[in-house]
Amino acid sequence: MHNLHPELTEALGEMLDRLDSILRRGGYEGEPVQMYLAGGMAVHYYCGSRYTDDVDATFSKRLLLPYDQLAVSYMRQDNTASSIYLDPTYNDTFALLHPDHRELSVEWENIGNEHRLIHLRVFSALDLAVSKIARFSPSDQSDILALASRRLFNSEQLQEHADEALGYYVGDTRWIHLNLIQICQDIDLALSA
Incomplete structure (x- = not known):
């Protein structure tokens, strides 16, 4: 983990305290609720490369939450x-995700999971990258490249994982394949520099 913005991590810790409360x-x-973190905050966990305002997450249980308090x-x-x-x-229902993304997630250590009823887990770097291929905004592309530049995966691993994920989707996926080709070329170029 490259924590270049510790104040962002502290704010997330406060959010987790509020959820716990x-x-x-x-x-x-009951058993602790697993919170599966995606999006820019998950990229922050791996790279610390940018700020984000929204926390994209799903949970292992259905929760009724007062979002205004969070x-x-x-x-x-x-x-x-x-x-x-x-x-x-x-x-995450319509997101491009590998079917094992929850099992492959990693615990965010040293954020206080042991003291809360909410345990924070982060999408694996590969699942995080795959989840960004479908939307493929400029920030998504930058995030994928930031993850790859940390040597968390290479283009072949991304291609294989995305292909496995695509095997569970129906519909026209041609544009996702084009996004995947482009980002794999960009990764190869970035990692060869």
Whole structure:
């Protein structure tokens, strides 16, 4: 983990404390709820390469959450006021994901999982990259390249993992294959420099 923005990690920790408090106030006493982190915050875990405002996550249990209580304000390193929020619109149902993405996720260590009813897990670097191939915005492309530049995977591994994920999808996937070809070429170019 390359934590270039520790204040962002601290804000996420505060969000997890609030989630924990909400579960405890609601009387939850079961096994810890797994929170599976995707998106820019997961890229932050691996690379620390950029700030993000939204926290994209799914959970191992269905939760009724007061989203307005989960926004966390913090100061960036340049003394700019910022905040993060749990994105209530994030849904992995239509995302390009490997069927084993939850099993392949990694625990975010040293963020306090052992003290909370919420345990934070992060998509594997490969699953995170695959999830960004379908939308393929400029920031998605930059995120994939940032992950690859940390040598977390190469183009062949990305191609194989994405092909496995695509095997579980129906519909016109030609454009995803084109995105995959482009990003694999970009990775090869970046890693050969």
